Amino acid sequence: MYLSTLNLKDYRNYRQLECEFCPGINMITGANAQGKTNLIEGIYYLSIGKAYRLAKDEQLILWGAKSFQIKASAENRRGRTNIEIRYHQEEKPAKMASVGGLRLTKMEELSGALTSVLFSPDSMAIIKGSPQERRNFLDYDISQISFNYGRNIYKYKRLLAQRNALLKKLGPLPLRLEDKKEKLLIWDQQLVECGSHIIEKRLAVIEKLAPLARLAQRKLTAGKENIELNYVLCHKNNIDEGKDKDIAAFLMEAREDSIKEDLRCGSTQWGPHRDDLTVALDGVNLKQYGSQGQQRTGVLALKLAELEFFRGESGEYPLLLLDDVMSELDENRQLQLLNFINEKSIQCLITATEARNLNLREKRQIKRFLVDKGKIEEFR
Amino acid sequence: MTGLFHALVMQELMEQFGKLPGIGPKTAQRLAFFVLSLSKEEVKAFSQALVNAKETMTLCPVCFSLTDVTPCQVCRDETRDRQVICVVEETTDVFSIERARDYRGLYHVLHGSISPMEGRQPEDLKIKELLARFAGEEGSRINEVILATNPDVEGETTALYLARLLKPLGIKATRIAHGIPVGGNLEHADAATLAQALEGRRIID
Ligand SMILES: Nc1ncnc2c1ncn2[C@@H]1O[C@H](COP(=O)(O)OP(=O)(O)O)[C@@H](O)[C@H]1O
Ligand SMILES: [Mg+2]
Ligand SMILES: [Zn+2]
Numbered sequence: 001m002y003l004s005t006l007n008l009k010d011y012r013n014y015r016q017l018e019c020e021f022c023p024g025i026n027m028i029t030g031a032n033a034q035g036k037t038n039l040i041e042g043i044y045y046l047s048i049g050k051a052y053r054l055a056k057d058e059q060l061i062l063w064g065a066k067s068f069q070i071k072a073s074a075e076n077r078r079g080r081t082n083i084e085i086r087y088h089q090e091e092k093p094a095k096m097a098s099v100g101g102l103r104l105t106k107m108e109e110l111s112g113a114l115t116s117v118l119f120s121p122d123s124m125a126i127i128k129g130s131p132q133e134r135r136n137f138l139d140y141d142i143s144q145i146s147f148n149y150g151r152n153i154y155k156y157k158r159l160l161a162q163r164n165a166l167l168k169k170l171g172p173l174p175l176r177l178e179d180k181k182e183k184l185l186i187w188d189q190q191l192v193e194c195g196s197h198i199i200e201k202r203l204a205v206i207e208k209l210a211p212l213a214r215l216a217q218r219k220l221t222a223g224k225e226n227i228e229l230n231y232v233l234c235h236k237n238n239i240d241e242g243k244d245k246d247i248a249a250f251l252m253e254a255r256e257d258s259i260k261e262d263l264r265c266g267s268t269q270w271g272p273h274r275d276d277l278t279v280a281l282d283g284v285n286l287k288q289y290g291s292q293g294q295q296r297t298g299v300l301a302l303k304l305a306e307l308e309f310f311r312g313e314s315g316e317y318p319l320l321l322l323d324d325v326m327s328e329l330d331e332n333r334q335l336q337l338l339n340f341i342n343e344k345s346i347q348c349l350i351t352a353t354e355a356r357n358l359n360l361r362e363k364r365q366i367k368r369f370l371v372d373k374g375k376i377e378e379f380r
Numbered sequence: 381m382t383g384l385f386h387a388l389v390m391q392e393l394m395e396q397f398g399k400l401p402g403i404g405p406k407t408a409q410r411l412a413f414f415v416l417s418l419s420k421e422e423v424k425a426f427s428q429a430l431v432n433a434k435e436t437m438t439l440c441p442v443c444f445s446l447t448d449v450t451p452c453q454v455c456r457d458e459t460r461d462r463q464v465i466c467v468v469e470e471t472t473d474v475f476s477i478e479r480a481r482d483y484r485g486l487y488h489v490l491h492g493s494i495s496p497m498e499g500r501q502p503e504d505l506k507i508k509e510l511l512a513r514f515a516g517e518e519g520s521r522i523n524e525v526i527l528a529t530n531p532d533v534e535g536e537t538t539a540l541y542l543a544r545l546l547k548p549l550g551i552k553a554t555r556i557a558h559g560i561p562v563g564g565n566l567e568h569a570d571a572a573t574l575a576q577a578l579e580g581r582r583i584i585d
Contacts, residue, residue, distance in 0.1 A: 090406070158532075161497060162496050187537065
């Protein structure tokens with residue numbers, strides 16, 4: 001799959017952008033704060049239906065304007081698909097999206113229209129950051145291949161917010177614990193059901209990602225290092241303990257165990273919103289004990305695994321967005337990454353502050369762009 | 381910032397318009413100035429219409445929809461099927477379903493959905509009143525309740541809650557099923573979609 005054209009209107013610092021990308025490598029250079037990351041963010045928006053940097057939609061509107069628009073054409077084996085997203089801060093609904101001319105009733109239906117993998121300096125957070133970062137890593141990938149997953153995530157968040165509101169209200173009331181539990185039950189059963197779907201899907205995806213990451217890591221380290229991915233349920237140390245049980249039963253138990261604590265602090269202490277993913281090298285946690293270099297290689301391996309994962313799911317490689325990362329990788333890693341995307345004919349958008357010479361083994365189509373204060377220009 | 385301030389009376393008017401759902405400060409300002417462009421008679425008729433509506437409309441003591449006659453048009457209509465009650469969140473939903481014309485049963489308006497975030501618990505809705513309708517001779521004729529709450533998380537929760545209350549009473553509870561976009565609103569569903577949704581209802585337990 002590749003992105004052929006992109007159109008931004010009043011998005012971040014772009015008043016009007018029209019751009020045609022090549023299916024090969026697209027080098028985007030420009031000084032700091034000119035809009036390189038904004039461009040990448042706009043493209044990735046089409047993949048996950050929102051801004052990855054947790055920015056609110058209003059913040060994405062060009063200052064002084066009232067709406068933004070992202071339009072793109074994606075090409076895959078079946079042909080060309082037009083994707084469009086419009087956000088208007090004064091209209092209701094504020095956000096509208098269409099794929100292939102069909103208006104979507106839910107943003108989650110965007111799933112799969114343009115699949116992409118993003119690698120930026122922020123990606124280090126997958127290893128170094130909070131559990132939230134690792135859950136996002138999983139969720140952004142899964143929602144691109146599963147419309148249902150995105151819907152479950154949305155529903156789960158809503159159920160959770162409602163349950164937490166009820167917990168806060170019930171907590172201080174002079175009722176018997178049994179009565180409080182009874183009042184929570186209608187939310188809890190739905191939360192357990194929805195939550196177990198989420199966890200089951202995450203487990204299934206990790207099962208596919210893990211061997212791909214392992215393979216990539218071994219390649220990058222000449223067979224020296226083995227990377228392991230493990231899903232950690234917040235209520236048990238390891239998923240293995242819950243293996244013979246089904247997830248819903250496990251969650252119901254977790255609910256039982258923490259109900260008093262939940263009521264005391266007015267928030268839900270169990271469920272997929274508290275789970276984590278551990279990344280280890282030969283049994284040693286990469287977050288705590290990995291060197292800077294090992295962590296970097298680990299993230300690269302995860303990204304390569306993502307590319308293969310998407311191909312396994314959809315039959316095609318996704319688009320690869322490399323925002324400002326080339327300079328962070330040493331020469332050897334850079335070469336390995338470039339050779340990988342070349343071999344597999346993956347479309348790639350690379351941003352950097354300086355134009356660099358790509359030492360490619362084989363010839364590939366390359367297009368070069370210069371970004372300057374929200375304007376983009378192709379140059380040769 | 382400009383140094384220009386609105387006259388106090390205009391500020392008050394804008395504040396009133398701003399209370400309306402979906403009206404932001406900008407629109408409130410536009411509406412307030414629009415009112416000034418009307419003739420005095422038109423403005424009087426406008427304000428009188430507001431007061432009249434508020435004074436005339438009351439809750440139907442049977443189904444709790446907003447009505448100008450008691451009981452409401454539906455509840456007093458002898459030709460309606462008294463074996464089925466369609467439970468909705470708001471009176472506006474009654475109108476949406478009536479527009480589809482296929483439904484000939486009765487209604488019950490809950491006045492909201494269960495939503496702790498907005499401070500609404502089951503006891504804040506007309507649920508006791510719904511259960512009371514099953515008592516007596518009239519009540520014993522009811523054999524199906526269609527749960528037509530909105531298909532969002534709160535509406536689904538309310539439907540689930542009601543289905544559980546109704547089960548021990550031996551009343552069949554069905555849920556409208558198809559056509560309405562998930563997270564969508566009954567109010568915005570078109571007549572054909574609603575007719576289809578009522579047709580394809582499923583039993584929940
Ligand atoms: N909503 C917005 N409207 C206009 N400009 C914005 C908006 N959001 C961010 N910017 C500007 O975009 C620039 C940052 O662009 P960015 O893409 O991060 O730069 P870089 O080229 O270094 O990646 C900053 O100058 C910032 O002020
Ligand atoms: Mg940047
Ligand atoms: Zn009535």
